[in-house]
Amino acid sequence: MFLGRVIGNIWATKKYSELKSFKLMLVQPVNADLENTGDVIVAVDTVGAGPGEVIYYITASEAVIPLPVDFAPVDASIVGIVDSINTKN
Amino acid sequence: MFLGRVIGTVWSTKKDEQLVGAKFLIVQELDLDLKEKDRIVVAVDSVGAGDGEVVLVASGSSSRMTTFTKDKPVDAVIMAIVDKLDVATKEWLEEKFGL
Numbered sequence: 799m800f801l802g803r804v805i806g807n808i809w810a811t812k813k814y815s816e817l818k819s820f821k822l823m824l825v826q827p828v829n830a831d832l833e834n835t836g837d838v839i840v841a842v843d844t845v846g847a848g849p850g851e852v853i854y855y856i857t858a859s860e861a862v863i864p865l866p867v868d869f870a871p872v873d874a875s876i877v878g879i880v881d882s883i884n885t886k887n
Numbered sequence: 888m889f890l891g892r893v894i895g896t897v898w899s900t901k902k903d904e905q906l907v908g909a910k911f912l913i914v915q916e917l918d919l920d921l922k923e924k925d926r927i928v929v930a931v932d933s934v935g936a937g938d939g940e941v942v943l944v945a946s947g948s949s950s951r952m953t954t955f956t957k958d959k960p961v962d963a964v965i966m967a968i969v970d971k972l973d974v975a976t977k978e979w980l981e982e983k984f985g986l
Contacts, residue, residue, distance in 0.1 A: 805974060806972060806973045809969070812935070812967065813943075814934060814967065839889060840889065840943055849980075850975060850984045858947055858948060870966075871953050871956070871966040872949055873949035
């Protein structure tokens with residue numbers, strides 16, 4: 799799982815039919831200090847996250863597991879909203 | 888998934904038998920300003936995208952998760968056509984979350 803920050807959403811009326819009811823969010827990956835790392839990705843939202851929130855997401859074929867469908871072409875999905883992070887520093 | 892723009896089509900007569908009937912499109916990756924990035928992929932179309940359209944591409948094993956591409960040798964699939972992008976500005980994030 800990776801940390802990210804939701805920075806926007808995407809409207810797509812025409813998409814793979816199994817994905818009709820899901821939100822697609824733009825996610826900026828961040829590190830434990832919440833600094834931006836790497837390229838922005840698009841992830842399916844399964845928890846109701848909104849712009850600005852820090853979330854964690856899963857990638858690869860596991861991304862379809864939290865969705866209530868048998869299979870769908872999804873390679874990233876948001877599975878939780880972060881309340882706080884504790885690190886040694 | 889990543890954002891991309893359809894910039895062409897691939898015709899291929901001789902291919903893996905399982906891919907007969909597939910529509911292959913050439914997709915150039917885009918950033919949030921819809922500016923072109925370096926990566927170009929060939930993706931199987933599952934939504935009926937056309938030239939010039941902004942699309943979302945799922946890659947890796949996830950791309951085999953459609954009824955057509957299931958268990959087939961595919962590693963990129965177009966799974967949505969983008970109508971609109973809504974991106975939070977740095978100023979908005981700063982104002983709302985004090986970042």
